[in-house]
Amino acid sequence: QVQLVESGGGLVQAGNSLRLSCTASGRTFSRYTMAWFRQAPGKEREFVSAIRWSGGSTDYADSVKGRFTISRDNAKNTVYLQMDSLKPEDTAVYCCAASARNYGLDSLSTYAYWGPGTQVTVSS
Numbered sequence: 394q395v396q397l398v399e400s401g402g403g404l405v406q407a408g409n410s411l412r413l414s415c416t417a418s419g420r421t422f423s424r425y426t427m428a429w430f431r432q433a434p435g436k437e438r439e440f441v442s443a444i445r446w447s448g449g450s451t452d453y454a455d456s457v458k459g460r461f462t463i464s465r466d467n468a469k470n471t472v473y474l475q476m477d478s479l480k481p482e483d484t485a486v487y488c489c490a491a492s493a494r495n496y497g498l499d500s501l502s503t504y505a506y507w508g509p510g511t512q513v514t515v516s517s
Contacts, residue, residue, distance in 0.1 A: 395419045395491050395506040402511030407481055409515075413474040415489030415508055426492045427465060427472040428504060431485035431513075440499035441487070442474060452498050457483075479515045486510040 401413040415427070428443035442463040443452045451463050462475040472489060488511075490504035497503045 395422075395425065397489050397491060397506055397508035399487065399489050399508045399511040402487060402513045404514045404516065405479055407479060407515055407517050409479055410475070410477045411479065411513060413476065413487055413489075413511060413513070415472045415474075417470045417472075417491060419470070422470040423467040424493065425506075426495055426498060427463075428490045428492070428498060429463065429472075429474045429487055430490060430501070431483075431487045432510075433482075433485040436485075438488070438501060443498040444472065445495050445498075447495055454499070476513070479513075481515050481517045484513060484515050486512050 396418040397415055399415045405411055424446050426445045429441040430438050431441050432438040440454050441457055444463045444465050460478045465472045489508045491506040492504045494503050
């Protein structure tokens with residue numbers, strides 16, 4: 394069982410930055426692919442970014458590529474999402490997720506474990 398807790402959300406102006414953190418329980422964090430998804434009001438949850446447990450390669454949604462950076466610190470059981478040049482359309486609840494798989498990373502069904510989420514609001 395893996396429990397995930399996100400932190401770092403808040404209210405920022407467009408163009409500014411935020412860094413989200415997601416800390417996992419358990420001793421096998423290094424063997425999980427970690428991802429961030431987001432859900433805006435009235436919209437479906439969508440993939441943002443993922444980092445594989447094997448090799449640490451990363452994937453990004455086109456909408457955040459070049460602005461967001463995902464990273465992980467296995468010693469701290471934590472995955473980060475550095476969000477720069479934020480836009481109002483980035484406003485959403487951001488959730489982290491964990492999977493034992495290394496494929497299908499943009500699919501909700503890939504992930505067995507989810508955090509409750511943290512709100513990010515970007516004002517114009």
